[in-house]
Amino acid sequence: MVIAIFSGIWQLLPQPGGDYATYLITYVLTFVLFVLIWMFLGQRYQLYMWLREAEKATFRLEAMAKKSREILVSTIREVGKPNSDPFDEVNKFMDFFVIEPVERDPFGVLKRLEHLLDVEREKFKDVVAKIAPKASNEDRANLEALFAATHAVNYIYKVVRHYTILGKKTKSMLVIMQIVYNIPLIMKMAEAYFNALDPFAKGKPIGDSVGPLVAAKLMKGYPCKGVGDEMVVAEVPFEGRLLVVVKADGPGGRVGKPGEAVAKLAQQYKEKLKRIITVDAAVKMEGENSGQIAEGVGAAIGDPGPEKYKIEQVALELGVGLDAIIVKQGFDEALSVMRKEIADAAEKAVESVKKVVREKVVEGGVAIVAGIGNTVGVGNG
Amino acid sequence: MVNFVAVIPVKGLIWCAQGETGLDMLMQYLLIMLLLLFVVSMFLSLTRRRAEAFAKAVRTVTVLRCENCDYKEEREFQVGDYVFKRIGECIKCKGGLYISMIYGVPEKPS
Structure with missing residues (x-):
């Protein structure tokens, strides 16, 4: 070992008969040159590599945005039988935006947010009704969800393109570094929305449909009626108790307004109401298994705020306990066609709901069970 | 340079x-x-590769079950299928047949 090291060093020394001066000068000059190159060009080279990475992602996102618009347009043509070409209308709608309410004065911010979300939903409905006049109600609901997914892919593409072009223009490492370091997560999100196009176009259940699936399993065989906005409810007798099961109206891609429905039902059954149980899909942490069930406390609902607030508020007002049951899954799984592990987990979640009811609701009592999520591909039991 | x-x-x-x-x-x-x-x-x-967008290849399976007996059938998903949709009669006992589950199976790249 030692001999090997020393022989290596010996090799670097000038050998007898060599042109010592030329070698030494070249040797030193080459090193100086390399140091200077890395000093002045190293950052530029790094910037160039980052820009290439960002450009590659932009190209890929551009292809995804284009393809998603094609899928949307072909679905509209297929189910909506429009009189004119919907392409221009779709392109125009891709620039649609919602301005969040002012938060400097927080008083009533949730009501203002809810109002804006209602207006946004109405806008989606109007556009779909205009460009797909002959689509059925269920197909319209799926088209609205398809519009939302296409809009999301397009928006992600535009943000990444913006930072890439800005980075090129300014040559700022700070600008380009921000986007490049986030690209793996951004691409994952874009792919998740892109993979949601097929289930929404064809009406297949997605991972997020597990909440409504649990509710539908509970209400199977019992008559259901409409409650609130795009929600249905069924009264299900269970071991001497009454379960009031609520979910979005299926099988179209709807999420409804579960908070409003739960608040309304809670007031209706307030005399005997003992528990409000929400069941929803939740993003798992890395290392956790998909389809894993977890029980907790609170309102399991991933809305921007108003619906969750309504559930919490009515529970507080009536002094009723809030239980949450979540089915864990990856963000990409929540938007892709429901995987078998998650479909199987729905049955386990039903058992968890029953267990909570047995433990927390006395005989003769009432529990509200809300299946939260997009009910695409899931009927009303 | x-x-x-x-x-x-x-x-x-x-x-x-x-x-x-x-x-x-x-x-x-x-x-x-x-x-x-x-x-x-x-x-x-x-080299400026043109990017292409491909959705994840998933085979979607529809599971049919009978309400009365243990009959179970699996087939490819068809547009219009949804969970708890009534499909027809059971070939074993003539009971009601319904869709009990729809799930995706990731396809291995060929």
Whole structure:
């Protein structure tokens, strides 16, 4: 070992008969040159590599945005039988935006947010009704969800393109570094929305449909009626108790307004109401298994705020306990066609709901069970 | 820059060809690294791959069950299928047949 090291060093020394001066000068000059190159060009080279990475992602996102618009347009043509070409209308709608309410004065911010979300939903409905006049109600609901997914892919593409072009223009490492370091997560999100196009176009259940699936399993065989906005409810007798099961109206891609429905039902059954149980899909942490069930406390609902607030508020007002049951899954799984592990987990979640009811609701009592999520591909039991 | 890219590597190559000392070997390593860097940069700037978008390949399965007996059937998903949709009669007991589950199975890339 030692001999090997020393022989290596010996090799670097000038050998007898060599042109010592030329070698030494070249040797030193080459090193100086390399140091200077890395000093002045190293950052530029790094910037160039980052820009290439960002450009590659932009190209890929551009292809995804284009393809998603094609899928949307072909679905509209297929189910909506429009009189004119919907392409221009779709392109125009891709620039649609919602301005969040002012938060400097927080008083009533949730009501203002809810109002804006209602207006946004109405806008989606109007556009779909205009460009797909002959689509059925269920197909319209799926088209609205398809519009939302296409809009999301397009928006992600535009943000990444913006930072890439800005980075090129300014040559700022700070600008380009921000986007490049986030690209793996951004691409994952874009792919998740892109993979949601097929289930929404064809009406297949997605991972997020597990909440409504649990509710539908509970209400199977019992008559259901409409409650609130795009929600249905069924009264299900269970071991001497009454379960009031609520979910979005299926099988179209709807999420409804579960908070409003739960608040309304809670007031209706307030005399005997003992528990409000929400069941929803939740993003798992890395290392956790998909389809894993977890029980907790609170309102399991991933809305921007108003619906969750309504559930919490009515529970507080009536002094009723809030239980949450979540089915864990990856963000990409929540938007892709429901995987078998998650479909199987729905049955386990039903058992968890029953267990909570047995433990927390006395005989003769009432529990509200809300299946939260997009009910695409899931009927009303 | 021209000197860096063209003259030094050529001179270095000539020196490398002339001698067999350790310094020559070191020069050789440096020149190879330099040339590699140059070639890779040129290759990266010249190749502009057109990206294509592909959705994850998933086979969607619809599971049918009978309400009365244990009959179970699996088939490919058809547009219009949804969970708890009534499909028809059970071939075993003539009971109601319904869709009990729809799930996706990731397809292995061929």
